[in-house]
Amino acid sequence: MSENNIDWLSIGIGAFIILAIVLLLVLILPFGNLVEQQDEIAVITINGAVTYDSSNSTKIYTSASHIENALNDANSNPSVKAIVLDINSKGGSQVACQEIAEIIKNSDKPVVAYIGDKGLDESYLIASGADSIVASTSSSVGGIGLSYIDSGKYSKVKLTGVYNEDYLKLKKSNETNPDNLANGQKMIDQDYTQFIKMIAKNRDLEPNYLAKLAHGKKYNGNEAKNLGLVDKIGNKNKAIELAASKANVTNYTATNYPKSKKSLTETLSENKIFNLEL
Numbered sequence: 001m002s003e004n005n006i007d008w009l010s011i012g013i014g015a016f017i018i019l020a021i022v023l024l025l026v027l028i029l030p031f032g033n034l035v036e037q038q039d040e041i042a043v044i045t046i047n048g049a050v051t052y053d054s055s056n057s058t059k060i061y062t063s064a065s066h067i068e069n070a071l072n073d074a075n076s077n078p079s080v081k082a083i084v085l086d087i088n089s090k091g092g093s094q095v096a097c098q099e100i101a102e103i104i105k106n107s108d109k110p111v112v113a114y115i116g117d118k119g120l121d122e123s124y125l126i127a128s129g130a131d132s133i134v135a136s137t138s139s140s141v142g143g144i145g146l147s148y149i150d151s152g153k154y155s156k157v158k159l160t161g162v163y164n165e166d167y168l169k170l171k172k173s174n175e176t177n178p179d180n181l182a183n184g185q186k187m188i189d190q191d192y193t194q195f196i197k198m199i200a201k202n203r204d205l206e207p208n209y210l211a212k213l214a215h216g217k218k219y220n221g222n223e224a225k226n227l228g229l230v231d232k233i234g235n236k237n238k239a240i241e242l243a244a245s246k247a248n249v250t251n252y253t254a255t256n257y258p259k260s261k262k263s264l265t266e267t268l269s270e271n272k273i274f275n276l277e278l
Contacts, residue, residue, distance in 0.1 A: 039252040041243050042074035042083045050092030050100070050123060062089070064096035070257040071103050081252065082110040082243035085130060086236060091121030091147055094191075098198065101129030105202065110246035114239035115139045115230065120218065121146040124229075125195070128202035131246060133230040134239040141224035144199060144214035145192060203228065 046067060048060030074080045085104070091097070104111050104126065113119070113127035115135040120143030127133050135141055193207075196214055200207040205228055213219075213227055224230045232242065240254050 038079070039247075039249045040077070040080045040255045041240050041247075041249075041252050042070070042077075042080045042257040043086055043240070043254050044070045044074070044083065044257050045086045045088075046123065046126065047088050050089055050097050050126070052093045052096040061092070064093065064100060066258070067100050068103060071100075071107065073258045075108055080109065080255075080257075081247035081249045082112070083107065083257075084236075084239050084243050084254070085111065085113045085127065086239075087113055087115050087119045087123055087127055088117045089120070089123035090118055090143070091123050094122050094125070094147070094195065097122035097125045100126050101198070101202065104129035110243055112239050112243040112246070114236050115141055115221075116236060121216075125199055125202075128199045132232065132242060134232045134234050134242060135221035135224055135230040136235060137221040137233055139221045139224075140218050141221060141229055142213060143216055143218050144210070145195065146216040146218075 044067060046062050048062060050067070051061045051063050053063055053065065071083070074083050111130040113130035113133045115124075115127060115133065116139060117136075118140045119127050119133075119135065120140060124142060124144060196211050197207050199205075200210040203210070213229070219227060219229065221230065221233050225233055232238065234242075244250070244252050
């Protein structure tokens, strides 16, 4: 065999060995991480309007699928011991928020909601599904039924839940159909009542009591705590500490979820397995 053939054979064997090592590391790394990986508190950010899908044109929004994926990832990761929802939202899709609240209630791990700036209307419904709610003193909390008022279904002036009959006036006629108004009133009342009942059940409050706090009324953190809408006053770190306490962990890191997907090169680099110089 010529020297050239021997050199090419050596190069081929060397390349094969390097490839085998890389593949072996890919298989071994996850098991190594299970031993070395620290406990995590998953932090899920809910910012802007909560939409049913990501096609919404709202400039700042969080899609329901994004939140659900983050919750599922956190619940399926054995390193995650508790979850914190970092909420800054005026509301959004009631259907989407109701589905998210149900996932939160069924979580296998403790969930703490943190309202730093705004947790209003449908986004408060999400927060109500958590085991505890922490709010900053200057936060804006509640706003239950705010979307009904903003849409014109209820009077903005009175904020008493009195139905605004102008809402259902026919667009193509100057005359109001009494049957349409009566039917519309019934449907809106049913939706609004159901909305109140869902939050009341989540917060272990009487629906009649919560109804008095609703109709779009907003409260700062201290007021909300005194009224039973939140459990503790504090910042985001306070919420993370509370979540860790509920999970009985002391050595942990707060990690944003969902985690970004990393390439093999990034994974190897982070773990500092080896450094090849070409």
